[in-house]
Amino acid sequence: MLTSLAFIFLVGLSMAAICQRIKLPRIIGMLITGIVLGPYVLDLLDSSILSISADLRQMALIIILLKAGLSLNLEDLKKVGRPAIMMSFVPASFEILAFFLFAPYILGIDRISAAVMGSVLAAVSPAVVVPRMVSLMEEKYGTKKSIPQMIMAGASCDDIFVIVLFTTFTGMAQGGSANFVDFLNIPVSIVLGIILGAVTGYFLSWFFETTYALKNYVRNSMKVIIVLGVSFLLMAIETWLKGIVSVSGLLAVVSMACVIKLKSTEFVSKRLSEKFGKLWLAAEVLLFVLVGAAVDIRYTMDAGLAAVLMIFVALFFALSVY
Template sequence: MAVSIALIILLGLGADYLLRRVKLPGLVGMLLVGVLAGPYVLDLINPEMMNVSGDFRKIALIVILLRAGFELRRDTMHRVGKAAVTMSMVPALFEIAAVTWVGPMLLPIARIEAAILGTILAAVSPAVVVPLMIDFMDRGRGTGKGIPTLLLGASAIDDVFVIVLFTIALGMAGGGEVHVWTQLAKIPLSIGLGILLGVIPGFFLLWLFRRYDWRPPKRTLVVMGTAILLTWIEGAVERWVPAASLLGVMAIGFIILEKSESIAHIISQKLKKLWVFAELLLFVLVGAQVNIQVAWKAGLAGMAVILAGLFFRSIGTYVSLCGTPLNWKERAFCVVAYLPKATVQAAIGAIPLAAGVAGGEVILAVAVLSIILTAPLGAIGIMVMGERVLDHGARSSYRFKDLREKQGLARVGERVRDKGSSAVWKVIEEREIWEPAYEEPGGPGNAGDLPAIVLRFWQEQSGGKPGTGKTLTKTYTAQGPAFGDEWEILYDW
């Protein structure tokens, strides 16, 4: 298994580099590596690795959803909340209806089997959508109207909604008694309990990090361990109550960001570095699940069903955005961003066949084909359209985020040691300002404003209160001296 991990890292990184060189998303290269190295083509990945592939993919998905949670701001969620709820249901219903209608005409399956296929195809892939949206947010693209946040929230709820509909359709195909309204009631219950499942540990972790000044990697590992436990809790209680644990994972980040932006950004920076490895695992192993031979059986008829579903899904997405401040180009971008299929289809595509559904083999073939068609094309479409359509946010607050990362600045509440005098200070205030860029005499002019962060330090003294006694204020910019040249951040553990 160790050799398989080495192959995933080396081949995945190589494919990522080559695809980025030609201005395409690196995840497309990782998916292709997974398909080729997987058990259905070259069989380079050890069977033991494939046996635990589901756990690795879940952990990788948790990493990216945690990052998403640490980017969800309350004010942006308020602006896009209604549209996100609509987008989480309407496009999926349009796609399910289209596949249910067209499926029996083109494929050897009954109407109820086509409905099952529709529910499988209707789930958007958070593994593809979320990383690309976070990349746009990191660069301040589309943040003026909250478009990346809209797609993050909608895609998370979309999966919960679709999986409940899949359960209903599968139950009806099995001939058992299905209480449709009871199943539908599970959707808001699952969403509510999932969020609650994340809010409670979110507040506890926040208290823990405020009380004990741990190093950022240890804080990040504690958050990761807690998030993984949430998914275990979902499986443990699913016999009695449904709980969307992946929404809970995002809720942890949202709570910490809402109550302590400084702590949230420290953890988010470490998750960003952890994602480099997690991304390789996720997309290479998703690609390894794709059976080319099974997909081939779906043929042109399967492709036609997928395209019909995507056409109606696109209509549903556009309709969902009516009444929003988005222009037609931004709505078209959302349509494209809502097309990729990958993780859900790989996870549940084979369930109907295992359950003895008559058309199970056809359903699996079309599900696999949908991954091959939509994951790479959707990712490319998102990146190309996003660069052309989303606003640049010239004075975006995300430029301050880049400055913090490059300078390695301490956060409010953290203790630092002066490398010159060895005196211990505490950061008690932080402000973001814009300063005119420095220009050489006789320069071209119009250099524009640059982000700057002002930190106020208080020298710790016994019996003193922060802000009383000796304080020090310093301003940091990309052009100025590095924070680490003068200060060392102190941690308890």
């Protein structure tokens, strides 16, 4: 495993630097590294690290979500409420509709399978969107009109919306039927996730401030560990309650970080944001290299031009919204 981690960090960072040098996004270099080192090309990554790849990717995602929440301003989110809500489901709906209408003719599949494929394409990955939006916020690019905040909020809710649709369409493809309760889970998951995160963030802020007032000061490094541990629990709660009630762990983590920023002193929230930003430097490489390693390049080659054409058709439908 240590050899695999060495390859992931050293080769991943090198490829990211090369891509940055030739004016390409760093993420491309990391993804290419994962594809090349992964089991479908050179097969240089140990099976032990690939078996826990999903957990490692989720941990990396939590780190950037915390960084995002500690960088968000709730007043900015209030300004973009309606546009963010529209972004969370309108573009995805049009992409799924495009697959439903045209994929049977272009790819030769039935309409339910087309809907499943459309929901896969429509899913916006917070792991890809959030880091870039955080970067734009730090550069103050587009922040006057709260554009990065709007995209970040929309991407978080889009993920929940599309996952519910994907689950529903998959069940239909396996002989089941659509259930109204499944669609009701979308707003329930969003609201409960935000409430859970807000309550947790308020408690953590109270704990940090109380210990400081009692002169039993908790170091910022220790706060990072506490916040990270609580975030893991919030994501686990989503799994524990599955089948009982829908709760978005992703939104709970972001909501918790936003409340910590709101209720804590500026110095504390700034230091926490900086420390999670440093953790993200390593987590980013791990996340995207492992994402690349999960890509089976053989399917891409087999899909051919028909799949590429279908993707462009779906993207055209999504862009038509704007």
